[in-house]
Amino acid sequence: MNPPNEGPPQGSYITRRRTLGGDSDGYDPRRDLTLIAIAVLVFGTLTVGVLGFGATPVLDDGDDDGTVFPVQDWRDDGPEEVQLVVEANRSEITPGDTAEFTVTYENETAATDATVQADGTEYDLDGAGQTTITFDRGGEFTVRAEREGTDQTQYISDAMIISVERFEIDLLLDADEEEITAGDEVTFSLQRSDTGEAVSGSVTVDGEDHETNEVGRVTIPFDQSGTFEATGSAPDTDTETFRDGPTTISVEPRTVGLSLSQNIEEPRVGDDVTIEIRRTDTDEPVNATVDVDGEQRIADEGVLSLTADRATQLDISATAPDTDSETFETVTETVRFARHEAPLALQPNQTTVERGEAVEFTGIRTDTDEPVPGTLSVDDRTAWLDWQGTTSLTFDEAGTVPVTLARANTTTHTFPSDEVTITVLDTQYEIDGIDAPERVDRGDEAVVEATIHNTGSDDGTPTVGYVFDGDEQTTQSLEIGSDERETVTFEVPTNLDPGEHEHAVTTRDEDASMTIVIEDGDT
Structure with missing residues (x-):
């Protein structure tokens, strides 16, 4: 009984890797004496099988291509090894290029059942053992040809390294200022030399890296005079590599005080305030950099306009760039923007009422006559005006009642309150007496x-x-005057079903009820 084969299991493969454009003196299967001997032996076996000599077995390699291998029964020597060979049709590749790969067996026949793997993607081969691959980005990629083996045949995979060279782009680095003095800030712009488009990257000055924003700009302060080499760089993309863009910055090197004044001493929200920065020695205006609550502004010819959309105070500090012989002290000031006043007006529909009578109130702004959704304060009560600035209140106690309209300040306005007085009359209505029939025929006239x-x-x-x-x-x-009486008369509805009915006379303060019997006059 023969022992089991000790070769690689079914489906295993051995990889042979080559680099595109590599040394041609490397391994060549066509010079391998072992493979040559095997080829001669296989050829002889095939000849014997075709001519019918001997009892050479014919082995199926297990695939579906119909190919069979008449080989000698090697038994302990293991499955036959067949080398795959992958070749590319080009050696210089840049992003976007397409390369054609051909996979053959060592006898140069097309390996149509093999596959090619590159950058995580598997490609099937056509009938000529070929496939095309497009490389969308730069870098080195391993292209591997593989085929799953069988019990009788082991396919040795082949691999090659494809180097995709990125496009090289020169960078340009521009500065926004040509004449620079110590203390200035310079904004650099990084862009491509081929299209002039901005590039996001970094600018290195004096060994320090400064990242640009998304439009390739970065602002760098120069606190000292001298000559500085600035270098712009950008990271590679999938398809491009950037060559650094250098430029040279020359910074050119009496303490003078600065004064700061404003044309409106007590500005309000929305006012345009003009700030002037001048030299204290000559009273000449000076170009200055002004910090307005942390925001950098430029005062051309010493003039800066300020405004605010809400009540606030702005802390301002102004400095001037050094000249070749002067430096300027920093001047600070606080500009306060106050709220506008919008006095309120409270408008009741009546100011004299009786107890329990409703008063309609309307609140408006006197500057615009617009309704105000404020609050009314009445004794210990608080009432809200709606968005139309209206509400209704009743007063249950006689006397004079102050009603105050108020509204909370906004970011732009303050609202002085308004007050009106409502007089609640002292009236009390009592029913001294009622004269009404106790019985009445149906349909007859009757009064109360x-x-x-x-x-x-x-x-x-x-x-x-x-x-x-x-x-x-x-x-x-x-x-009815005070302590006076008046008589009122009401008709009684008698055209009703006979029976007992209840009726009453009512006032705000009292009700008086009684019964009346309506009789059928026919009985």
């Missing part, structure tokens, strides 16, 4: 007379109502 007495200290205008079976039938308004 009531005497209303104003026991309060003020004249009043009460509303007296008549209610029948719970439904208000009608009302009448009276004018």
